[in-house]
Amino acid sequence: MKLQFALCFVILAASMANAYDGDGQPGCKTQEELDIGVFRDNWDPSSYWKCETMDEPATKVRCPTESGFMDSLKDCVNWEEWQWEKPVAPPSEVDA
Template identity: 35%
Template sequence: MHKVPIAVLLFVAVVGAIHIQQRYHGQDIYAEPDCSIVTDHTRMFRDISDPTHYWVCADGQEKADYIQCPENHAFMEKEQKCVVWEEWKWVEPYTK
């Protein structure tokens, strides 16, 4: 049986953790976006758990604003706007 130095195992664990952390960034899971990496401050980000709300990272802000659509409307990410419920369609989330 081969003995693997503990330093190698630790290195692999750290690299794996960094890879997982980068893969599942805030924008990938539709939680509050990480405004420190947002470059398009006009973009709106959907809230996958509540289609009546969306997020916006205003230029210079560390935290995103959580905005509610008007009554009887839901946010559509592709259209970048709130639409009436009759026009709203579920879109499968995507990851990068």
């Protein structure tokens, strides 16, 4: 039993160590980011980041009332349609 608990703990710790925990704001430093245009705000599902100008940090945009941003659709959807998705790091990030 102790071995199973220890193994579960190690697996959980490893998965958490690999999890991206940033807010998702891209630095808009690549053409890819400008082409994609919008990125999930990992800390606020009712908003997203928008890249408009190279080398300028993305701006935060709020979804309409009663909706959340779905990264897989790159669009705001009604909360009834919204589903949690695993956060991913943008291609570049804002310099600290």
